[in-house]
Amino acid sequence: MITKIIKVSVVKNLSTTTIDAITQDLLPQKFGKRGMIWTAGLILLCLIGAFAYYRQLKYGLIVTHMRDYVSWGIYISNFVFFVAISLVGSLITAIFRLANVKWATPLTRIAEIIAVSAIVFASLIIIVDMGRPERMLNLFVHGRMQSPIIWDVIVIGTYFFISLLLLYFPLLPDLKILIRAKEKTGRALNKVYRFQGSFWKGNAAQFKISERAITILCIMIIPVAFSIHTVTSWLFATTYRPGWDSTNFGAYFISGAFLVGAGAVVVAMYIFRKFYRLEKYITEMHFEKMGRIVVMLALLYLYFNINEYLVPAFKMKKPEEAHLRQLFTGEYAVMFWLAILIGMIIPVIILLFRKGRKPVPMFIAGVMIVVGAWFKRYLIVTPTLLHPFLPIQDVPASFHQYFPSLEEWAIAIGSLAGGLLVITFFARIYPIIPIQETITEQHEKDEQI
Amino acid sequence: MNKYNATLLLLLMIFSFAISRASAQQDSVPAKELVKLRYFNDKNKIQYLVLENSQKKGKETKPLATKTFSLYLDSMNRVNFIGNVTTDKNGRAKSFLPPSLKSAWNASAPHTFIAVPEGREESMSELEITKAKIQIDTASEDSTRNIIVQVSKYENDTWVPANEVEMRIGIKRLGGVLSAGDEESYTTDSTGTVTIELLKKNIPGDAKGNIVVAAKTEDNDLYGNLYVEKVVPWGIAVNPDTGFFEKRTLWSTRFRTPYWLLMMAYSIIIAVWGTLIYLILQIVKIKKIGIAQA
Numbered sequence: 001m002i003t004k005i006i007k008v009s010v011v012k013n014l015s016t017t018t019i020d021a022i023t024q025d026l027l028p029q030k031f032g033k034r035g036m037i038w039t040a041g042l043i044l045l046c047l048i049g050a051f052a053y054y055r056q057l058k059y060g061l062i063v064t065h066m067r068d069y070v071s072w073g074i075y076i077s078n079f080v081f082f083v084a085i086s087l088v089g090s091l092i093t094a095i096f097r098l099a100n101v102k103w104a105t106p107l108t109r110i111a112e113i114i115a116v117s118a119i120v121f122a123s124l125i126i127i128v129d130m131g132r133p134e135r136m137l138n139l140f141v142h143g144r145m146q147s148p149i150i151w152d153v154i155v156i157g158t159y160f161f162i163s164l165l166l167l168y169f170p171l172l173p174d175l176k177i178l179i180r181a182k183e184k185t186g187r188a189l190n191k192v193y194r195f196q197g198s199f200w201k202g203n204a205a206q207f208k209i210s211e212r213a214i215t216i217l218c219i220m221i222i223p224v225a226f227s228i229h230t231v232t233s234w235l236f237a238t239t240y241r242p243g244w245d246s247t248n249f250g251a252y253f254i255s256g257a258f259l260v261g262a263g264a265v266v267v268a269m270y271i272f273r274k275f276y277r278l279e280k281y282i283t284e285m286h287f288e289k290m291g292r293i294v295v296m297l298a299l300l301y302l303y304f305n306i307n308e309y310l311v312p313a314f315k316m317k318k319p320e321e322a323h324l325r326q327l328f329t330g331e332y333a334v335m336f337w338l339a340i341l342i343g344m345i346i347p348v349i350i351l352l353f354r355k356g357r358k359p360v361p362m363f364i365a366g367v368m369i370v371v372g373a374w375f376k377r378y379l380i381v382t383p384t385l386l387h388p389f390l391p392i393q394d395v396p397a398s399f400h401q402y403f404p405s406l407e408e409w410a411i412a413i414g415s416l417a418g419g420l421l422v423i424t425f426f427a428r429i430y431p432i433i434p435i436q437e438t439i440t441e442q443h444e445k446d447e448q449i
Numbered sequence: 450m451n452k453y454n455a456t457l458l459l460l461l462m463i464f465s466f467a468i469s470r471a472s473a474q475q476d477s478v479p480a481k482e483l484v485k486l487r488y489f490n491d492k493n494k495i496q497y498l499v500l501e502n503s504q505k506k507g508k509e510t511k512p513l514a515t516k517t518f519s520l521y522l523d524s525m526n527r528v529n530f531i532g533n534v535t536t537d538k539n540g541r542a543k544s545f546l547p548p549s550l551k552s553a554w555n556a557s558a559p560h561t562f563i564a565v566p567e568g569r570e571e572s573m574s575e576l577e578i579t580k581a582k583i584q585i586d587t588a589s590e591d592s593t594r595n596i597i598v599q600v601s602k603y604e605n606d607t608w609v610p611a612n613e614v615e616m617r618i619g620i621k622r623l624g625g626v627l628s629a630g631d632e633e634s635y636t637t638d639s640t641g642t643v644t645i646e647l648l649k650k651n652i653p654g655d656a657k658g659n660i661v662v663a664a665k666t667e668d669n670d671l672y673g674n675l676y677v678e679k680v681v682p683w684g685i686a687v688n689p690d691t692g693f694f695e696k697r698t699l700w701s702t703r704f705r706t707p708y709w710l711l712m713m714a715y716s717i718i719i720a721v722w723g724t725l726i727y728l729i730l731q732i733v734k735i736k737k738i739g740i741a742q743a
Contacts, residue, residue, distance in 0.1 A: 144703035145714050154714075158721055165728055172735070199739030206735050213731045220724060 018446075022439050023177055026431045027184055029276060035424075042421040049414015052407040053128060061131040063407045068392050070385040070402035075129035077378040078412045080253075082122035082419065083156075083232045084373065087254070088261025089115025089163050090225030094218040103289055105441060106281045106433045110268045112167045113432075114261070117422035119160045119228075121415045128411055148234045155228045162224055166217045169210050172200045173436035189429060229257045236380070242312075242323040243384035252304040256373065259297040263347075263369030266290050268423070270363035272432050281433050284358060291357030294365065295348055302344045323387045332383050335375055343372020480506040482513070486562050486576035488673030493582045496554075497545045500564055502536045512540025517567040520544050522553055525563055525573075529553060533567075554580075558603040579603070581611055581672040585664050585679045594647040594683055596629055598664040600637050602672065610641025614666060618645055620652055621661040621678055627652075629662065647683065654684020 031039060056063050066073045092111030096104040127133050143150040175197025182190045200206060233253035236244040246252070269290065273282040309327075312320040327336045347365040350356040356365070382402055392399070404412070426432075485501040498520060502513045513536060520531035531550065534542035546554060554560070558580045565573040580603040588595045598618055601608040614637045619629040627649065628634075635643045647662075654660040663678040697707040 142703065145706045145710055146699045146701075146703075151714075154718065158725075161725055165725070168732075199736040199743075201739045201742045203738065203742060205738050209731050209735050209738075213728050216724060216728060220721065224721065 018442060019439055022442060023181065023435055024184075025278070025280065026433050026435045026438065027178070027181055028189075028428055028431055031428060034275070035428075039421070039424055042417045042424065045417035046414050046421060049411045049417065052410035052414065056128070056131070056407055056411070057133075063405060065402055065405045065408065067399040067402075068395055069388070069399045070382055072129070072381050072385060073402060074378065074404040074408045074412045075125050077374070077381045078415060079122050079125045079129070080232060080377040080380065081260070081374050082118045082125065082415075083229055084253070084257035084260045084377070085264050085370075086115045086118035086122065086159070086163070086261070087225050087229055087257035088265055089166065090221045091258055091261060092265060093166055094221045094225075097214070097218050098222075102441065103286060105437050106278075107265060107269060107286065107290075108170070108437075109167070109430075109432055109434055110272065111261075111265050112163060113423050113426045114264055114268060115163045116160070116167055117419045117426075119156060119163060120422065121419045123156055123160070124418075125412075125415050128415075148231055148238055151231045152228075152235060155224065155231050159221070159224050159228045162217055162221045166214070166221060168196075169214050169217065170434055170437070171430060172197050172206075172210060173202060174431050174434060176200045176202055177435050178431070192429065226254060229253045236384075240389060241384050242317075242319045242387050242389065243380070246308060248304065248307055252308055255297065255301045255304050256376065259294070259301045259344075260370060260373035262290065262294050262297055263366045263373065266294060266362050266366030267370060270359055270366065272427065273359065276427075276432065278433060281438060287359050287362045288354075288357045291351045291362055291365075294362075294369070295351045298344045298348045298351075298369070302348070305340065305344070319387060319389050323383060326383050326387070327379065332379060336379055339372045339375040339379060341372075342368040343376055344369075478507045480504050482572070483510070484518075484564055484566070484572075484574040486564050486574055487668060488562065488576060488578045490581070490583070490673065490675045492677055493584075495545065497543060498531070498562055498576075500534060500536070500542045500544075502540045502542075512536070512538070514538045514540060516540075518542065519565045519567070521563040521565070522546070522550050523557075523561050523563075525565065525570075531562075576673075578673045579671045581675060582608065583616075583664060583666070583675040583677045585662065585677045587662065587679060587681050594681075595644050596647060596662050596664070597642060597644045598635075598637075598677070599640075599642045600666075600672070600675065601641055610637070610639065611672065612637050612639045612641055614641070614669060614672065616643070616664050616666045616669075616675075618643065618664045619662070620647075620649060621663040626663050626665060652684045653687045654682075656686055656688050658682050658684045658686035660684035 052063075064073065088111045092104055093108045093115075097108070127136055130136060139150065139153055143153070175193050178185055178193045179190060179198060185193070230250035230253065233249040237246055237249035266287070269282050269286065272278055309324065313324050313328075316324070326332050347369050350361050350365045355361065386400060386402065481504070483501075483503045483505055485503075487499045487501070489495075489497050489499065491497070500518055500520070502516050502518070503510050504513050516536045517533055518536075519533050522529045522531055529550065531546060532544050534544045536542045560578055560580065562576045562578070563573055564575075582601050582603075584599045584601075586597045586599075588597060596618055598616065600611040600614045600616070602611040615634050616637075617626045617628065617634050619626045621627075629647045629649060630645045631648065632645075635645055637643050652660050659680050659682050661678050661680055662683075663676070665676040666672060666674060668674060694701070695705070697705045699707065699710070
């Protein structure tokens, strides 16, 4: 099944010039001027977020605008967004690998690093939301197995570990190449590579074990990935509130997660292709095929959205009515229709046409999907909390409104920047396209010719 | 503009003017502070006062919180001082009669309670009551169960029957007193007594079948709020299902997690993490092979 990773002996037949050319193209590159500015910008945003979190720790959650009504604000929206985007690891890496979809090989590592960085920041943002980070321990000391929160903690930890292994096993052959390219990668990084993979000799026995491990991980990550997002949806669906009281929530969340994850991969594909000059490896064919997948996923998510809103709107029960009116024509109408339009409808229209599946329009559609998805998560969390079935008595009027405070914005933006920073540093240290697998595939193509 | 439209416009203008006038009048109505004193005699043992302070403006009444009042019995002097009270967020304050006023309380039948707002002696409020007591008894004959209530007032150093006292008689439930008969309220006769038959059958009681029969007057002009109760074995014994909290359910504590959930959760955790540990061992194996080759 994992035919892409084949024995080294086969690769020996490929000309040394081709191997060298591929290796040179795909080795991690030092930051240029734009890379430095990009990284510095991200670090700055992270530092601002860290300062805002310091203020939150010092003064408490009072610095946020979360009160009795909206107790899950922008932090939980961000958490759901991160969890959603992390699902892409299972789509590109596992599902495509198991289905023997060979064209996706250059995208597997991009997808996996997006998944790992997203799941790391999903975990961190939950701790931020708790207010008192040391109370995280209470989840393990006093946790109830009946609570979806415990399931979420368990499944996020498991998914992170599987994603890390799925990143590490296919990286082993590349580590050997990186160790050899000491002059280009530098002494400091060489030490890192040696620590992580100096034992990899690329012999048949090692390949056999690695192939089997990757297959097991690919099989295992799919149900775990589905669980992580289903359980996250259950955090909402098991709470009796307008907009969340749905049996469809698991499927609704998963379809949305696949869409935003695929959108994020498209954006990353374009950026890495352009700035790392990878046009030979991430070709227009990749955009064409990813475009088709994104259209399918966007239509699927649109279908679930229609289900989620049309059925309650048809019945218009009183508490649901207040919630839906706020979304359709009220305070959140602009954001709601914007999320639907830029998150689903416009990308579908762009990508339905062959010209729309070229790199630049695909990149624009990908950005729209990701931005639309973030606002969609905000809309899933906040308006519902403002309309509970049982209104809270004797609360100040300000509790009936929610707009995140500066601290909340700074922390949320800082966490998003942190996720991008992890991807940036990963691309600086490791090849973003698997070198060994690309060489192997090139060999297979040559043999077919 | 045709005639019909002109008439409609004129009517609308008149209507708007009337609404705005009514609204303006509402705003011009001065606010009036209300102080209400209520006397309670609970089971002939505990006497206390409840003060209710509110502000009325037009049709709207809102409670006044954190207002302090001094309470006196019969006259405003230090000897007859009951105590200072401060209203809560509902505009209510409560005070018991102190033991120091026992002799003054016993000395006469009619009494006057005086409430003086802090710093505004001219705005004092008064409540006059006549000392009274209420007694309850029961009588069973065949399948007939009667509740007998007697109200007496203190007059000329002796207790005499109080007639024409309206009260509620029935069974004490969470929401108040459930009338024992068909009427909502009953009135004492010339002997100060009222006897009614308990028509409500099969009332759930406690574990022994006990229910509480009660009688109370509500803001009676002469006697205030009198209340008395008696426990009788006239109900149906009900044993509450306390086992509910002992069961293993999805909503119980972590110590009572359902076995099926524990089994499912731990099976999945062990299977998944067991596989992950196996995969880590595979990395160790790969490492060993590499070292051996080197």
